[in-house]
Amino acid sequence: MWKSTPAGGPERVVALADGVFAIAITLLVLDFSVPRGLDSAAYRAELRDLAPNLGAYVLSLLVLGLFWRDHRRIFGFVERVDGQVITLSLAGLGVAALVPFPTKLISEYGREPVSVAVYAAAVAALGASHLALLAVLANRPWLRGDAAPEEGFLLYGADIAASVVVFALSVPLALVIGPAAMWSWLVLVPVKALLGRWAMRARRRAVTRPARD
Template sequence: MRRPRPAGGPERLTTFSDGVYAIAMTLLVLDVSVPPDLDDAGFHTALRGLVPNLGAYALSFVVLVGFWRDHHRIFRIVRQIDSTVVTLCMFGLGVTALLPFPTTLVSEYGRDPASVAIYSAAVAALSTAHLGLLVVLRRRPWLRTEEPMPEGVWFAADLGSTAVVFLLSVPAALVFGPGVMWAWLGLIPLKTYLGRRTRFPDTDTYAGAPTDRG
């Protein structure tokens, strides 16, 4: 197997990634607002109208937190990066930065199947990018630290379950309507189970450097 030239350590990439996730999470809240100078009736109507916005905000915030956590779990075992790792990360971060847009579509046009399909496609793409990172690191051991990898099958299943559910939601939303969003709740017990089966190194390691608890 051709061994690509490493492009250095992962520290700058992980710092940049943290910034993108933080900005994307912050942008989600921009859709949650009430117009000024409303009378009592208009104020209460506006508050009721915020329910879809708050629901979409909560959903996307939880999604981004989960992906940010997975990103850190993956990079705990990274010692060096190469062009493939950078490309996959940039693709994933591009989708991350874009996620506030499909979130707005779901909050404003949640009854339109196309909005749910677009949101599902974005989440599936981000999950696929993380799964690709895990595959690359498994096939290129020179990029990893000496710490053992997490249980590959279970961690891959954890990442892949999100990709599969949301990818299938794209045609399902177009055929059956936006009600397919309720199927996403099934990921909660599934990912909880898979997350418990995934074992990580006992020592706290980030970007290849052990941390000092003391």
């Protein structure tokens, strides 16, 4: 187990994360442009050419938004940080800042299997950093006091792990079957819904248990 030496509160890490995610989301739209002086036909053609960029933007906005939410929630449990929490946070933020690059790959070269694989690997790495951070906090109560997810660390970790597993498995899948591997990401919709129901039940039990006691 790594040596844990508390190094202050989490405020600076949270502020840094907010800035990194905001900049990464902003970078997603920098390639959106339409040349001046186009006639109607050329104008419509330019808009059609922007469709893949828009689809990739929406996908990455959803990805970054959900991981930003998870990061905020994870740090809601943190009272003090140590070197490992800071390191894992920086690793995750480094991947988050990288997301605009694979987003551009799938918008401009979405038919290339490598583009899909790189994008999936980036998302899986981002999720893995959050999962590792959550595992460290679960095993170091001195960093979080009495704070913990209402549904428990195990169930909350399973929600993050689902994203990691699905995107990680789609990396080799993309190299075998090509861009069609992106459809495998839709598996997360029913899986997240099911885990969400379990989490809701766990939260209800956590609320009603003290009342019964």
